[in-house]
Amino acid sequence: MNNTWAESIYATSRQVKSLEECWFYHSIDLPGFGTVHGGWDLRGRIDDYLGYVDVSGKRVLDVGTASGFLTFEMEKKGAQVVSFDADNEYQIQYPRFKRHVTEQDAKQRLQSIRNNLEKMKNSYWLSHRLLNSNAKVVYGDIYRMPEQIGLFDVVLVSQILVHLRDPLGALIQAGEFSSDVLVITEGVFSNDTPLQKLIPCSDNELGRGWWIMSTGLYREALGLMGFEITSLSTNSYDCRTRKRNINVTTIVAKRKKDS
Ligand SMILES: C[S@@+](CC[C@H](N)C(=O)[O-])C[C@H]1O[C@@H](n2cnc3c(N)ncnc32)[C@H](O)[C@@H]1O
Numbered sequence: 001m002n003n004t005w006a007e008s009i010y011a012t013s014r015q016v017k018s019l020e021e022c023w024f025y026h027s028i029d030l031p032g033f034g035t036v037h038g039g040w041d042l043r044g045r046i047d048d049y050l051g052y053v054d055v056s057g058k059r060v061l062d063v064g065t066a067s068g069f070l071t072f073e074m075e076k077k078g079a080q081v082v083s084f085d086a087d088n089e090y091q092i093q094y095p096r097f098k099r100h101v102t103e104q105d106a107k108q109r110l111q112s113i114r115n116n117l118e119k120m121k122n123s124y125w126l127s128h129r130l131l132n133s134n135a136k137v138v139y140g141d142i143y144r145m146p147e148q149i150g151l152f153d154v155v156l157v158s159q160i161l162v163h164l165r166d167p168l169g170a171l172i173q174a175g176e177f178s179s180d181v182l183v184i185t186e187g188v189f190s191n192d193t194p195l196q197k198l199i200p201c202s203d204n205e206l207g208r209g210w211w212i213m214s215t216g217l218y219r220e221a222l223g224l225m226g227f228e229i230t231s232l233s234t235n236s237y238d239c240r241t242r243k244r245n246i247n248v249t250t251i252v253a254k255r256k257k258d259s
Contacts, residue, residue: 064160226259
C-alpha cells in the first residue's frame with residue numbers, strides 16, 4: 001500500500017491550549033490541569049469497561065472515541081490505538097421528527113451539535129498533547145469507515161450504538177475491521193430472543209437514544225458476523241450528566257477460527 005496515501009486518512013492534530021476551547025465527555029486527569037470533569041467518570045474502571053481484554057501490544061480501534069479517555073487508557077496498557085469519531089454534525093443522528101421542530105429550531109440544533117462536536121474534538125487533542133499520546137485519529141461516519149485503516153486485533157464499540165438509527169448496520173461495519181476480538185460496551189437488556197427496543201416514545205421528551213438491543217440479538221448478530229461471545233458482564237458507572245450510576249454491559253466476542 002502507498003504509505004503517503006495511507007497516512008492521509010488520519011486527522012491533523014489540533015493545537016488546543018485552554019479548557020475554554022473544550023467540552024469533555026469523559027473525566028480525565030491532565031498534567032498541568034489536574035482533574036477535568038466530564039459527563040462520564042470511567043477513571044479506575046477501564047478493565048470492567050473493556051471486559052478484561054488484554055490490549056497490551058495489540059492494534060486497537062476505538063470507535064466513537066469522544067474525548068478519548070478510553071484510547072489514552074488503552075495506550076497506557078501498551079496498545080497501539082486508532083481513535084475514530086464523527087467528522088461532522090450531519091453524521092450525528094439523535095432522534096428528531098419534523099413535527100417537533102421548526103426549521104429555525106432544526107438549524108440551531110445542528111449548530112449546537114456542531115459546536116459540541118468541535119469542542120469535544122478539542123478536548124481529545126488537548127489530552128492527546130498533554131498525555132504525549134501516539135494515537136492516530138480518523139474522522140468519518142461509522143457506517144463508512146475507510147478500509148485503508150486496516151485490520152485491528154481489538155475493535156471497541158462503546159456507547160455509540162444506542163445513538164444510531166441503524167445500530168446493527170454500524171456493528172456489522174465495525175466488526176469487519178476486527179481480525180480477532182470485538183468488545184461492545186452498551187446498555188443491553190437480558191432476553192434470549194433477538195429483539196431491538198425503541199427508546200423514544202411519542203408522548204415523551206426526545207433524548208439522544210434510539211435503540212437498546214437484547215443479549216439474544218447480540219448473540220445472533222455476532223454469530224452471523226463470524227464471532228462468538230466469550231464473556232458478558234454488567235457493571236455500574238458514574239454518569240455525572242445524569243447524576244447517578246448507570247448499568248452498562250460489556251460483551252466480549254472472539255472471531256471464530258473459520259470466519
Ligand atoms: C456517547 S459517546 C461514547 C464515548 C466512548 N466510546 C465511551 O464509551 O465512553 C458516542 C460517540 O460516538 C460519536 N458518533 C456518533 N455518531 C457517529 C457516527 N455516525 N459516526 C462516527 N461517530 C459517531 C459521537 O461523536 C461520540 O463521540
